Amino acid sequence: MLLGAVADDLTGATDLALTLAREGMRTVQVVGVPAAGFDFGDAEAVVIALKSRTIPASEAIALSLDAARCLRAAGAEQIIFKYCSTFDSTPEGNIGPVTDALMELLGTSLTLACPAFPTNGRTVYRGHLFFGDLLLSDSPMKDHPLTPMTDANLVRVLQAQSRSKVGLISHDIVDNGSNAIAAAFEAAAGTGHQVVLVDAVTDEHLRAIGRAAAGMALITGGSGIAIGLPDNFRRAGKLAGPSADGFAAPEGPAVMLAGSCSAATRRQIGAAIAAGVPVLKIDPLDIAAGRTRPQTVTDWVLSARDSIPLVYSSADPADVRKAQDVLGRDRAGALVEELLADVAIALRADGYNRFLVAGGETSGAVVNALGVQAMRIGPEIDPGVPWTCSIGDDRPVALALKSGNFGADDFFLKAWRLLR
Numbered sequence: 001m002l003l004g005a006v007a008d009d010l011t012g013a014t015d016l017a018l019t020l021a022r023e024g025m026r027t028v029q030v031v032g033v034p035a036a037g038f039d040f041g042d043a044e045a046v047v048i049a050l051k052s053r054t055i056p057a058s059e060a061i062a063l064s065l066d067a068a069r070c071l072r073a074a075g076a077e078q079i080i081f082k083y084c085s086t087f088d089s090t091p092e093g094n095i096g097p098v099t100d101a102l103m104e105l106l107g108t109s110l111t112l113a114c115p116a117f118p119t120n121g122r123t124v125y126r127g128h129l130f131f132g133d134l135l136l137s138d139s140p141m142k143d144h145p146l147t148p149m150t151d152a153n154l155v156r157v158l159q160a161q162s163r164s165k166v167g168l169i170s171h172d173i174v175d176n177g178s179n180a181i182a183a184a185f186e187a188a189a190g191t192g193h194q195v196v197l198v199d200a201v202t203d204e205h206l207r208a209i210g211r212a213a214a215g216m217a218l219i220t221g222g223s224g225i226a227i228g229l230p231d232n233f234r235r236a237g238k239l240a241g242p243s244a245d246g247f248a249a250p251e252g253p254a255v256m257l258a259g260s261c262s263a264a265t266r267r268q269i270g271a272a273i274a275a276g277v278p279v280l281k282i283d284p285l286d287i288a289a290g291r292t293r294p295q296t297v298t299d300w301v302l303s304a305r306d307s308i309p310l311v312y313s314s315a316d317p318a319d320v321r322k323a324q325d326v327l328g329r330d331r332a333g334a335l336v337e338e339l340l341a342d343v344a345i346a347l348r349a350d351g352y353n354r355f356l357v358a359g360g361e362t363s364g365a366v367v368n369a370l371g372v373q374a375m376r377i378g379p380e381i382d383p384g385v386p387w388t389c390s391i392g393d394d395r396p397v398a399l400a401l402k403s404g405n406f407g408a409d410d411f412f413l414k415a416w417r418l419l420r
């Protein structure tokens, strides 16, 4: 293994694994920190998916350190800490605290932070994160159920979460290429900075940043920051080339489960409904009151077996707030996640082996429930979202795990065409 990554949620891990695989590294994604002696096969890059984005910072630190130790023990020369391209975090973290702890573990005094993912409209300019044409704080991310983002100035956001001194390498320097960026890293270290946020508005910027960061022990950011890293290993003659193992999804019944309340997911649900996909909407208040149970939902899915039905809890910000006012933010989320996880277990027992899940937290809950330990990366459905297939499993499952804000409006329809 050359490159190891610790991702703070499952869909984010898949997004990163897709980037590394597309850039030519043999890549495996692992769900949770694997047991000692886990066989990573011929993987050159391994992405460990955690569910640590919104848990207490102390727990996120402990899990992330375990994951990084495991990757280092397996030979990783460089570690990526992958978080969301919209910098999803609460005032307590967990991006800052985990970055601080990983730096200490790796004994490094400088790292970079760059959530940019230009293909999906996430750009960083003069330290400010844009979501398409909008500042992060004006975007739908301000209404996220778990991590509302109300400040687009990432130097300020990160500094508030981190013990490290946070600086900025801004666009003018990045535009001058990798040598200028490498010099700026040195200058930042010289002025006592430990974390530098780096502007990036194009993939060319990300490739230049990746090249400049070849010698960094720790790199933090969205999946975009990985675009330029495989080339460093290729130039050093360390990559073996494509693996002979192809991607094959199992045949069988399929279902779609959506717990993401993002604007993109809600548009995708609208498009699925318009196209005649059978849908069932569930609501955390009904789950709490016992009006919606896993069995009722499972029976409904089974009754729609001839098609690929969609169960969703996705709601607009006003309805999410209504449920949260009654149940509390965490309980509202947990009720939905637990219900969808129970439904997934029941369907799996009934032979279902193709799951499309929308939302990072939701995907984490479903995939943990399915007991999937590791995944091979398959074809890209939309930027940042591939089909994957479980490995090391007697009964493999095909999984499409969609980050909340990713995917075109017809995502729930077109994903299935790739498996035919």
Ligand SMILES: Nc1ncnc2c1ncn2[C@@H]1O[C@H](COP(=O)(O)OP(=O)(O)OP(=O)(O)O)[C@@H](O)[C@H]1O
Pocket: 009, 011, 012, 144, 145, 146, 259, 260, 261, 262, 283, 284, 313, 314, 315, 319, 320, 321, 323, 324, 332, 333, 334, 335, 336, 337, 358, 359, 360, 361, 362, 363, 402, 403, 404, 405
């Ligand atoms: N109707 C609802 N009311 C309140 N909370 C909900 C509702 N539906 C879903 N949730 C919760 O909102 C959270 C959505 O987070 P999730 O990570 O799954 O989606 P996302 O944030 O859009 O995706 P990503 O993390 O990939 O960007 C989950 O905890 C989910 O259970």
Ligand SMILES: O=C(O)[C@@H](O)C(=O)CO
Pocket: 009, 011, 012, 013, 015, 016, 083, 084, 085, 086, 117, 222, 223, 360, 384, 403, 404
């Ligand atoms: O970076 C992103 O936007 C995604 O990979 C993600 O982490 C969403 O949860």
